[in-house]
Amino acid sequence: MFINKSMTVNVIKITEDKTLAQAKEKMAKHGGIRHLPVVDGANTLIGIITDRDVRSALPSSLDVCATDIHAASEKLKVKDVMTKKTVVITSEGTIQDALLLTQKYKVGALPVVDNSKKLIGIISVRDLLRAFINVLGIKEPGTLLCIIVDDNFGIMKKITNAIYEEKISTGSILVARYWEKNKRAVFPYLLTQNVTGIKRRFKNLGFRLLDPMDWSIETEEK
Amino acid sequence: MKKTGFLYDKRYLKHLTGAYHPEIPERLTAIVKGITEADFFSSIINIEAKPADSEAIETVHTKEYIKRFHNACLNHESIFDCPDNQICSDSYDIALLSVGGVLTAADMIMEGKLNNAFCAIRPPGHHAETDQGMGFCYFNNVAIAARHLQRKWNIKRVGIIDIDVHHGNGTEHIFEKDPSVFYYSIHEHPSFAYPGTGRDFDIGKDEGTGFTKNSPVLPGRGIEEYTKLFTQDCIPAFEKFKPEVIIISTGFDAHEDDEMSRIQLSTQGFSWLAEQITNLANNYCQSRLLSVLEGGYCIKRLPELARNHIKILLNS
Numbered sequence: 001m002f003i004n005k006s007m008t009v010n011v012i013k014i015t016e017d018k019t020l021a022q023a024k025e026k027m028a029k030h031g032g033i034r035h036l037p038v039v040d041g042a043n044t045l046i047g048i049i050t051d052r053d054v055r056s057a058l059p060s061s062l063d064v065c066a067t068d069i070h071a072a073s074e075k076l077k078v079k080d081v082m083t084k085k086t087v088v089i090t091s092e093g094t095i096q097d098a099l100l101l102t103q104k105y106k107v108g109a110l111p112v113v114d115n116s117k118k119l120i121g122i123i124s125v126r127d128l129l130r131a132f133i134n135v136l137g138i139k140e141p142g143t144l145l146c147i148i149v150d151d152n153f154g155i156m157k158k159i160t161n162a163i164y165e166e167k168i169s170t171g172s173i174l175v176a177r178y179w180e181k182n183k184r185a186v187f188p189y190l191l192t193q194n195v196t197g198i199k200r201r202f203k204n205l206g207f208r209l210l211d212p213m214d215w216s217i218e219t220e221e222k
Numbered sequence: 223m224k225k226t227g228f229l230y231d232k233r234y235l236k237h238l239t240g241a242y243h244p245e246i247p248e249r250l251t252a253i254v255k256g257i258t259e260a261d262f263f264s265s266i267i268n269i270e271a272k273p274a275d276s277e278a279i280e281t282v283h284t285k286e287y288i289k290r291f292h293n294a295c296l297n298h299e300s301i302f303d304c305p306d307n308q309i310c311s312d313s314y315d316i317a318l319l320s321v322g323g324v325l326t327a328a329d330m331i332m333e334g335k336l337n338n339a340f341c342a343i344r345p346p347g348h349h350a351e352t353d354q355g356m357g358f359c360y361f362n363n364v365a366i367a368a369r370h371l372q373r374k375w376n377i378k379r380v381g382i383i384d385i386d387v388h389h390g391n392g393t394e395h396i397f398e399k400d401p402s403v404f405y406y407s408i409h410e411h412p413s414f415a416y417p418g419t420g421r422d423f424d425i426g427k428d429e430g431t432g433f434t435k436n437s438p439v440l441p442g443r444g445i446e447e448y449t450k451l452f453t454q455d456c457i458p459a460f461e462k463f464k465p466e467v468i469i470i471s472t473g474f475d476a477h478e479d480d481e482m483s484r485i486q487l488s489t490q491g492f493s494w495l496a497e498q499i500t501n502l503a504n505n506y507c508q509s510r511l512l513s514v515l516e517g518g519y520c521i522k523r524l525p526e527l528a529r530n531h532i533k534i535l536l537n538s
Binding site for chain 2: 140143192196213
């Protein structure tokens, strides 16, 4: 799963000589975006500026009036507050890379660059969420089940065979580590309303169907 | 006692869904048994079904869709649009007869011959989209009835209450931009149940914003949560909307013995819901209430659930 299909290619960007007022205006004008990659004249990425950077650099509205805030934003330049050590990803990066990077560096978006650091796109947490909604298949009508199985070789074959024999299409199958030792929680998202047969079949295979209120995909602390 | 109508036609049994399907003719046989054996049976008024004309169906579904469904049946296909929707060569005609029966019931209510009615029909309708069959549904009976009430009887505000355990995606989408039809649904939470729609933040679109309301219920929560959500979400909304007629998408599949859901609603829970809805109809609609069968798959429980439902309509 490469990010190139999920990223935004028409990037709204800015140059370092622009003022914070201009940066603010640009973000507002483009639907309240929160990240502007900063590029030089050759479209090489040299930093990133976020709405948070802009707000932190300006005086608080509790201390000064709106005119003073505006004056400050006219005076300060993008280069004064932008982050220069930008966390980036290349177009050959995967969705998984992007997820781990955004989590590790606590950023909301990653500029996408080619090998010569030219800006070619941006991928935001929102883009990643959209990609994940696709992966989960939850835009199609279906029913989610949760079964607890032994963590044995070949167990997924039994599950997919049962689904196949019931002639059901699959939206997605998630496999999660379960809190019991040597067990896995498997979440088949089945594109049907008619799950009585498959539930019976899973039970006959010796699988345990978990009470929906006990479902969880996370067992690790945040 | 109210003038309560009961719609049923033996031909509804002719829509066959093949082996291992929960939406089977026996559902209706069970419902009819429960009603004919009831002590109040002689007090209810029989409604005769007749097929709906294509003009009525076209108020909701596209011509292309109707034709596609008709052709699938003419060609003896066994599946239409998705594997859930198993059909036989009679399915198209029976679906027309379902809609037609519901429209007759609606007319009888508007003519004052009935105060309310229960329509024991199949196939069900609330998952059917304008151009897509799904979830055992082909023509959206309830949506077509709402449009019929508006067109023929000049009704300005129709209230739909969907108590099937699955969200009525079709009905919601058909009316989501329309402020003249209020769609309320209480159902098993879409993260756990088919069709995966009907979240509490889905409230309608454009002009119809605020005229859709969803109460998703987490598995196992039963009557306590139903009472709380219905009281807080549906009753005040309908008091404000003041519908002239209420249509119920009546599904019995939230029952604790129904394998299609995990909501655990008791038989008493269904009676409580029906009582709340008849109260709303008495308060705002001159008692005009049209109840249309959707799901409900526990053959053992359907007789008592349908019997209680009609008894409440009769005594409301």
